[in-house]
Amino acid sequence: MKKILFSLLLALPLLANADTYNYLNINSTSSAQSVALKTVKKITFEGTNLVVTATDGTVTTAALATLSNLTFSDIATSVRSTKSQTGQLCIEAGRVVADGNGLLQLYNAGGQLVRSKQVNGIRSELNLDGLPHGIYIARLGSRTIKVLH
Numbered sequence: 001m002k003k004i005l006f007s008l009l010l011a012l013p014l015l016a017n018a019d020t021y022n023y024l025n026i027n028s029t030s031s032a033q034s035v036a037l038k039t040v041k042k043i044t045f046e047g048t049n050l051v052v053t054a055t056d057g058t059v060t061t062a063a064l065a066t067l068s069n070l071t072f073s074d075i076a077t078s079v080r081s082t083k084s085q086t087g088q089l090c091i092e093a094g095r096v097v098a099d100g101n102g103l104l105q106l107y108n109a110g111g112q113l114v115r116s117k118q119v120n121g122i123r124s125e126l127n128l129d130g131l132p133h134g135i136y137i138a139r140l141g142s143r144t145i146k147v148l149h
Contacts, residue, residue, distance in 0.1 A: 021072035024052065028066040030148050031091040035060050037072070061090045089143045096126040096138045096147060106147070107137045 023034045024043075039054040050067060052060040088099040098104045098119045104126055106115040117126050119140060126138070128149045136147040 021074060023073050025071045025073055026050065026052070026060065026062045027068045027071070028062050028091065029068055030066055030094055031062075032146050032148065033060055033062065033090075059088055061088070061092075063092050066091075066093075089138060089140045089145050091138075091145070091147055092125075094128055094149070096128070096145075098124050098126070098138075098140045100140055100143070102141045105139045107139070109135045 022037055024037055024040065026033045026035070035052050035054065039056065039058075041053045041055045044051045044053070045064070048064050050062045050064055050070075054060075089104075090097050096104065096106060099122070100119055101121050102119055104117045104119045104124065105113055106126060106128075108114050108131075114131060114136070115126055117124060128136075128147070131149055133149055136149055138145050138147050
């Protein structure tokens with residue numbers, strides 16, 4: 001009983017400051033994503049993934065094996081997506097994975113298109129092998145994520 005009470009007392013300062021944060025930042029070895037806290041409906045663990053579901057149905061997925069940290073902050077620390085989504089986009093095992101329709105594009109830090117692939121409603125992967133290590137931007141329709149390779 002004392003341990004429970006002590007734990008609650010330690011958590012009170014965290015709870016008091018919880019409303020000052022605006023974003024959940026998900027950092028892994030290959031990507032960084034930010035999710036607005038006001039849109040988070042639930043956070044679950046499904047298989048080997050952390051899954052954040054938003055109130056509009058948008059799902060952000062991060063592989064637990066590559067997850068380096070989760071933080072709360074006042075500002076987003078990664079590229080955010082817009083509200084209209086054409087599909088899901090994430091990083092898994094060093095590959096850009098997309099579920100949706102449209103043209104999956106990968107840009108380097110200089111803004112040059114380095115890879116692209118047509119995605120037709122099924123899970124598709126864009127391999128990063130052969131690309132120099134660095135920061136890339138992956139885009140599917142209006143969905144955009146930062147890729148650390």
